[in-house]
Amino acid sequence: MEQEELKKQKEEAIFQAALRVIKEKGFHKARMADIAAEAGTSYGLVYHYFGSKEELFEAIQRRWWGKLFELMKDPSESSLSVPEKLGRIIEYFLGTYHHNPELATIFITQISRSTTNLTPERLAHFKGFMEMTQNVIKEGQDQGLLRNDIPSRYLTYIFLGSLETFVSAMVLVDQKIKDTAQKNRIAKGILEVFLNGARNQTNK
Amino acid sequence: MEQEELKKQKEEAIFQAALRVIKEKGFHKARMADIAAEAGTSYGLVYHYFGSKEELFEAIQRRWWGKLFELMKDPSESSLSVPEKLGRIIEYFLGTYHHNPELATIFITQISRSTTNLTPERLAHFKGFMEMTQNVIKEGQDQGLLRNDIPSRYLTYIFLGSLETFVSAMVLVDQKIKDTAQKNRIAKGILEVFLNGARNQTNK
Amino acid sequence: MEQEELKKQKEEAIFQAALRVIKEKGFHKARMADIAAEAGTSYGLVYHYFGSKEELFEAIQRRWWGKLFELMKDPSESSLSVPEKLGRIIEYFLGTYHHNPELATIFITQISRSTTNLTPERLAHFKGFMEMTQNVIKEGQDQGLLRNDIPSRYLTYIFLGSLETFVSAMVLVDQKIKDTAQKNRIAKGILEVFLNGARNQTNK
Amino acid sequence: MEQEELKKQKEEAIFQAALRVIKEKGFHKARMADIAAEAGTSYGLVYHYFGSKEELFEAIQRRWWGKLFELMKDPSESSLSVPEKLGRIIEYFLGTYHHNPELATIFITQISRSTTNLTPERLAHFKGFMEMTQNVIKEGQDQGLLRNDIPSRYLTYIFLGSLETFVSAMVLVDQKIKDTAQKNRIAKGILEVFLNGARNQTNK
DNA sequence: AATGAATGAGCCTTCATTCAT
DNA sequence: CATGAATGAAGGCTCATTCAT
Numbered sequence: 001m002e003q004e005e006l007k008k009q010k011e012e013a014i015f016q017a018a019l020r021v022i023k024e025k026g027f028h029k030a031r032m033a034d035i036a037a038e039a040g041t042s043y044g045l046v047y048h049y050f051g052s053k054e055e056l057f058e059a060i061q062r063r064w065w066g067k068l069f070e071l072m073k074d075p076s077e078s079s080l081s082v083p084e085k086l087g088r089i090i091e092y093f094l095g096t097y098h099h100n101p102e103l104a105t106i107f108i109t110q111i112s113r114s115t116t117n118l119t120p121e122r123l124a125h126f127k128g129f130m131e132m133t134q135n136v137i138k139e140g141q142d143q144g145l146l147r148n149d150i151p152s153r154y155l156t157y158i159f160l161g162s163l164e165t166f167v168s169a170m171v172l173v174d175q176k177i178k179d180t181a182q183k184n185r186i187a188k189g190i191l192e193v194f195l196n197g198a199r200n201q202t203n204k
Numbered sequence: 205m206e207q208e209e210l211k212k213q214k215e216e217a218i219f220q221a222a223l224r225v226i227k228e229k230g231f232h233k234a235r236m237a238d239i240a241a242e243a244g245t246s247y248g249l250v251y252h253y254f255g256s257k258e259e260l261f262e263a264i265q266r267r268w269w270g271k272l273f274e275l276m277k278d279p280s281e282s283s284l285s286v287p288e289k290l291g292r293i294i295e296y297f298l299g300t301y302h303h304n305p306e307l308a309t310i311f312i313t314q315i316s317r318s319t320t321n322l323t324p325e326r327l328a329h330f331k332g333f334m335e336m337t338q339n340v341i342k343e344g345q346d347q348g349l350l351r352n353d354i355p356s357r358y359l360t361y362i363f364l365g366s367l368e369t370f371v372s373a374m375v376l377v378d379q380k381i382k383d384t385a386q387k388n389r390i391a392k393g394i395l396e397v398f399l400n401g402a403r404n405q406t407n408k
Numbered sequence: 409m410e411q412e413e414l415k416k417q418k419e420e421a422i423f424q425a426a427l428r429v430i431k432e433k434g435f436h437k438a439r440m441a442d443i444a445a446e447a448g449t450s451y452g453l454v455y456h457y458f459g460s461k462e463e464l465f466e467a468i469q470r471r472w473w474g475k476l477f478e479l480m481k482d483p484s485e486s487s488l489s490v491p492e493k494l495g496r497i498i499e500y501f502l503g504t505y506h507h508n509p510e511l512a513t514i515f516i517t518q519i520s521r522s523t524t525n526l527t528p529e530r531l532a533h534f535k536g537f538m539e540m541t542q543n544v545i546k547e548g549q550d551q552g553l554l555r556n557d558i559p560s561r562y563l564t565y566i567f568l569g570s571l572e573t574f575v576s577a578m579v580l581v582d583q584k585i586k587d588t589a590q591k592n593r594i595a596k597g598i599l600e601v602f603l604n605g606a607r608n609q610t611n612k
Numbered sequence: 613m614e615q616e617e618l619k620k621q622k623e624e625a626i627f628q629a630a631l632r633v634i635k636e637k638g639f640h641k642a643r644m645a646d647i648a649a650e651a652g653t654s655y656g657l658v659y660h661y662f663g664s665k666e667e668l669f670e671a672i673q674r675r676w677w678g679k680l681f682e683l684m685k686d687p688s689e690s691s692l693s694v695p696e697k698l699g700r701i702i703e704y705f706l707g708t709y710h711h712n713p714e715l716a717t718i719f720i721t722q723i724s725r726s727t728t729n730l731t732p733e734r735l736a737h738f739k740g741f742m743e744m745t746q747n748v749i750k751e752g753q754d755q756g757l758l759r760n761d762i763p764s765r766y767l768t769y770i771f772l773g774s775l776e777t778f779v780s781a782m783v784l785v786d787q788k789i790k791d792t793a794q795k796n797r798i799a800k801g802i803l804e805v806f807l808n809g810a811r812n813q814t815n816k
Numbered sequence: 817a818a819t820g821a822a823t824g825a826g827c828c829t830t831c832a833t834t835c836a837t
Numbered sequence: 838c839a840t841g842a843a844t845g846a847a848g849g850c851t852c853a854t855t856c857a858t
Binding site for chain 4: 434436516517520521522531534538558562563565566568569570571572573574576577580594597598600601602603604605606607
């Protein structure tokens, strides 16, 4: 048990070190040696826990997508309203940026836009997430909440784009989220602008 | 004269080859040898025209920013209305994506989000562009067109985010813009959603 | 212990291989690949132990200067007579040429005269050595052993010049020093000619 | 005629530019482009006058050796005394350093000690010069002027060594010779120290 | 489990040289 | 004569990965 525990701790230490280094240098310029040094171990050990640099990067992506998918597939999800559902997505982005800024930063700068190394698995994650979001948008259109004259796919782009670039801009200027209150204020702003912008005008 | 002309053509040919290769492989995996081969020239000639891989990349960025800044600093600009000004920015993104998709793609995937290699010059371009856009947004707020309860900086993020991610998503699924009509339709959608979303509600 | 020992041996093997290759081809034409091949190791290992070609060259220089400075700063040095002190310098040049001809050859052909790549550190070594030698010469002048009508700096040039070119000429014709007896004979000759030449004539 | 004159001027301009650049950067790091730029011409022209970098370097050496050999083979030479003959050699080194410091510097730093690129022709020059000098020394020994107990070859090393290192040291610290008076003083010092040092003691 | 010495493919870059104009 | 665009071989260096201890 203890052994197992220690092992996990070491693995997580390397994982977090990788986040920090990759955030700082980008995936390509981050060297395995850097990550090992940051974690305070030898670089043989990084290979012991994560098979290769590529697999390490995939583990990082799994961490991001895993939690997000967990959230969106949550059974209790279905009972929520469309604004609440969209709110939870915003919440996840901002929350992760708040609590694990490296992970959010890496998603924004290294995963989100990179068409390079776009493995089928990686693309599948994206499409899956887009699709789930689009379903929420569609639901809003069906309920007459959101305008129907713009394809749901476009609205999805706009919604996720606002969100992503918002975080992206904070990343760029290295702006931290101070507390939960600030986080909520920002979330409310993004959601409101989108809902107003996409509101079904005849429904006014 | 002819000489000068041919020289420029060769340089442009290498430039365009670089765009294609970098679009395909990303900046890091694009080899100078690939670019030379794609341009149908020798290895050394790329270095003759562009000093290094880094400088070649900088030339690409200059191309993007140069035209965009030209557009935004256009003297006739001041006589335009806020929605028209925002429309021109959208127009530039979509238009470039239409006519020089590689350039737009590279901006989205390699420049826009990459915090790596963020040279002071590169950062300055971004901040400059953000600032000019924010000034337009502010003008809209001052005119009572856009809501005042959200800081202009946040609205700027949301505006540019929608736009960027829109193009980004099209890049991701490799969706082409067929004709000017489609381009205008998309532009109108993005602008409308933003304007509605950011509209000053009391002004209704 | 054993490990550490083997490691040092490997490093020294590469060092000696570098000496042989650089002696043969000169610093510029010596390829890192040649050195690795000569040492019987892989390419990357040279970089593992010595950071770069330049650093490898600096390590060689350190070896030469290190031992020479050690000799000249030896506390027991002060009790020696001026001719004995000068004799030890000659001894070092000839002795190194005898026991580690590559090192001496490289000093003569690659370091001694090369104004190229004259890093401040390299220049400092030279000046330091010149200065220490000049102090010995000065001591000889103060004792009335050496003539005062020629500046000590000039005498230093002449002394070191004889010595250096002597070794240089042996290097050029690839003449080996057979045994200690021969070495001593040569040393005696150089020292005598200098002492006679520089002798204070009034002191005769 | 005029044409011929102009051509020679251009060629000499390139030659002098080469001297300056090679002095500054050393032969290996001196680029043909640098030399062309320094001469204010295109680099095609350097190839027009001198076939290759190697040949350019050989032209420089020819200039040095040519004048020196001319001097030593001068028919009037035979009537001079041994000290006068040695004096003329010293004179040549110091004089060249005075009037064409680049040429002397290049001889010292790039030609004199470099065992690399030691073409048979280059080696022949050296041996020829050494031999001629050694003949003068031998003459001095035969006349009872110089000691016989040290082989003439050794005395030659010592003589040329003093001279070479003297100039070398001045090169290293970039010390200029101010006027002819200073030059003569230095020449006299070198010659005297050698003659005293190598004097046949029984002859005193 | 942990270490880090050892490996070598890969890539950017330099620069002498050629040659069409 | 003069130019400088074009060529491509050569070599320094990086760094992911393996493996003996």
